[in-house]
Amino acid sequence: GNSVTQMEGPVTLSEEAFLTINCTYTATGYPSLFWYVQYPGEGLQLLLKATKADDKGSNKGFEATYRKETTSFHLEKGSVQVSDSAVYFCALGAGSYQLTFGKGTKLSVIP
Amino acid sequence: NAGVMQNPRHLVRRRGQEARLRCSPMKGHSHVYWYRQLPEEGLKFMVYLQKENIIDESGMPKERFSAEFPKEGPSILRIQQVVRGDSAAYFCASSPARGGLNTEAFFGQGTRLTVV
Numbered sequence: 001g002n003s004v005t006q007m008e009g010p011v012t013l014s015e016e017a018f019l020t021i022n023c024t025y026t027a028t029g030y031p032s033l034f035w036y037v038q039y040p041g042e043g044l045q046l047l048l049k050a051t052k053a054d055d056k057g058s059n060k061g062f063e064a065t066y067r068k069e070t071t072s073f074h075l076e077k078g079s080v081q082v083s084d085s086a087v088y089f090c091a092l093g094a095g096s097y098q099l100t101f102g103k104g105t106k107l108s109v110i111p
Numbered sequence: 112n113a114g115v116m117q118n119p120r121h122l123v124r125r126r127g128q129e130a131r132l133r134c135s136p137m138k139g140h141s142h143v144y145w146y147r148q149l150p151e152e153g154l155k156f157m158v159y160l161q162k163e164n165i166i167d168e169s170g171m172p173k174e175r176f177s178a179e180f181p182k183e184g185p186s187i188l189r190i191q192q193v194v195r196g197d198s199a200a201y202f203c204a205s206s207p208a209r210g211g212l213n214t215e216a217f218f219g220q221g222t223r224l225t226v227v
Contacts, residue, residue, distance in 0.1 A: 004153070034216075043117075043202060043220035045152070089153055095207075097144065097167070099216065101153030 002027045006090045006102035011082055013109050021075040023064075023090035023106045029108075031094035033066055034072040038087045038104070047075075047088070080109045117206050117219035124193045124226050127226045132188040138204030140217070143186040144176060145171075146168075148200040148221070157201075158187060188200075200224075206209045 007022040025031065032051045036044040048057030052066035062077045073090060090102040116135040124130050136143050141162050146154040154169040156227055160180035171178065172191040175193075202221045 016114070031176040036218075043115075046216060092154075097159050098156045098170075099146075099154070101146075101155075103151070103153045 002031070002092060002094050004090050004100055004102035006088075006105055008104055008108050010086075010106040011105070012110060014083065015106070015107075015109055015111050016079045016083055017082075019075070019077040019107070020106070021088055021090075023058075023073045023075065023102060024069050025073065025090075027092055027094045027100075029094055031062045031092040033064070034091040034099070035062070035064055035075050036074070036089040036091060036101075038089065040086070057074045067071065080107070082109045082111055085109045114137070115217050115219035117201075117203050119222060119224050120220060122222055123226045124224065126194055126226055127192050130190040130193050130224055132190075132201050132203075132224070133185040134188070134203030134205075134219060135185040136203075137207075138219050140205035140207050143180050143207045144206075144216075145186075145188050146202045146204065146218075148202060150199070154202060157188075184215055190224075193224075195226045198224055198226045204207045 005024050005028045014092045035047040035050045038044050044058045048059040050057040050066035056065045064073050064075045083106045085108050087106045089104045093099050118133050143160045145157040148154045158166040158171045158178045175191045177189045200221045200223050203219045204216050
């Protein structure tokens, strides 16, 4: 079956630090890959996506590249801000209407 | 253009009561999906509905849970005789067409159910 594994949190960084949140997946076929963000007390918002191998999704300074050879979709940002503090979920959609989510990684950015 | 609207945002129920969670999809969307987020877990698929049809309820517990999406009005997720283990955040998403979650997914803010 499909599965998503993302790095355990919580992650605490100082403002302007570099962020990497690892995400690997298992799926049959050619899934689409997503990163969602959940700010405190809010629902999920789509942060970025990639629909085929070697695609790079980007938004708000965040980037992730769809690596089929390593089945990975790591999230990166060069300089985090306090406002980036949230829970980040990696997810895949594999030829159906269901999304499979990772457990989420909580990021805290301190001034 | 309003997004996916869920209400209530917070719901407290005593064990044995019924919980009704409502979801109004985005305008023009006819496909609705319910997900449950248990504490410290990712979201898990529960059910996929179109207007007046349940397409896939494979993720929904067999007992006490039901969902509907009538021709008029919001989608309803109903939990009868709630137990403490039902405490979770329930999220609704909508899309304009089948397979839409592979291209664009719009989630509501969720309903946080607490069973006391």
